[in-house]
Amino acid sequence: MVPSEAGLRADCARCFGLCCVAPAFAASADFALDKPAGQPCRNLLPDFGCGIHAELRDRGFPGCTVFDCFGAGQRVAQQTFGGRDWRAAPQTARQMFDVFAAMRPLHELLWYLTEALALRPPVELREELSAALAETDRLASGSARTLLSLDVDAHRGRVNALLSRTGDLARARDGGAGADHRGAALVGRDLRRIDLRGANLRGALLIGADLRGVELTRADLTGADLRAADLRGADLSGALFLHQSQVDAARGDRRTRLPARLRRPAHWSALPLAAHRPSRRPPPGRHVARHPPS
Structure with a gap:
């Protein structure tokens, strides 16, 4: 059942x-x-x-x-x-x-x-x-x-x-699997010019990463740490294994696309992308919500 x-x-x-x-x-x-x-x-x-x-x-x-x-x-x-x-x-x-x-x-x-x-x-x-x-x-x-x-x-x-x-x-569907970043330390990285479609991001550390405008269709986000990740304008509508707690821990705006089953966090900014500058410094501490390891 x-x-x-x-x-x-x-x-x-x-x-x-x-x-x-x-x-x-x-x-x-x-x-x-x-x-x-x-x-x-x-x-x-x-x-x-x-x-x-x-x-x-x-x-x-x-x-x-x-x-x-x-x-x-x-x-x-x-x-x-x-x-x-x-x-x-x-x-x-x-x-x-x-x-x-x-x-x-x-x-x-x-x-x-x-x-x-x-x-x-x-x-x-x-x-x-x-x-x-x-x-x-x-x-x-x-x-x-x-x-x-x-x-x-x-x-x-x-x-x-x-x-x-x-x-x-x-x-691997619809164009093939993307790059393998399983468990990668991508803290604070500017990932806007990296193709992450179909990427393996299981357990990746994306704390404070700049993902503005990035398409994450078919990207496996199991256990990815998205604390303070900048998702403004990003397309996560087709991301795999994305949970609400990951979205809640990130930053986004009204242009961020989410799967239909997830809600847009109330604290996300409604301002357009151009009005913001991303923070490069990830927050200290640890996220209490855990996910299956990679």
Whole structure:
């Protein structure tokens, strides 16, 4: 059974603020404070809402605005723990936070597998992807004890091999695969004169890169770090495996073309390209949202 799209999107109203408690924050351009793992953020409200949700960027928490649990939070809260929250049942807190750390990469894989199937790969590969999707969903449906004993990295490695094959086949369509920049360090680079159509950019570091006006049709952006990348006027409408959190972390404008399933971030500038000059300095710190490795 293919998980519903809604099940792979965060539903904070059905979660217990797990992303505001379970992970550690490091004071940086992404977060205004240090927070140890397992300690609630000081902005977390008693009802598990965020006290500064409408001002996160202005208050120094852009990392929170680009984090996505892919629906793992509500699954842990409502399915694995049956709706018992860690405040009302504090004895569940440590286990719940550890389960969330295992569940999130599984739901991330579910999202990528769903995207891979939508690319209509050959029958044999489609069957392998469908089997991997079913197995990943089965693992995510396990008990807390089962999830804590799961070797998530090993499972992710097997699934990523399928995703990489799917991406390579999709990149090779309509003109052939482009350049291989898998895992490349392209921080702050001016890429406007490089042909990136059909390129392999899995895991590439594109922090602060200048991609103004660049066409990224059939480019595989799995896990690419797009923090502060300048996408003004770029065409990402046909990019592969592009997630909303990557778009939210970048810079763009009204001329930036996105896939229909993605929304234009509210913080993107609406000014024309000529009115801006790109920043060459990438921000310090690290992005909390992670993606399958390249």
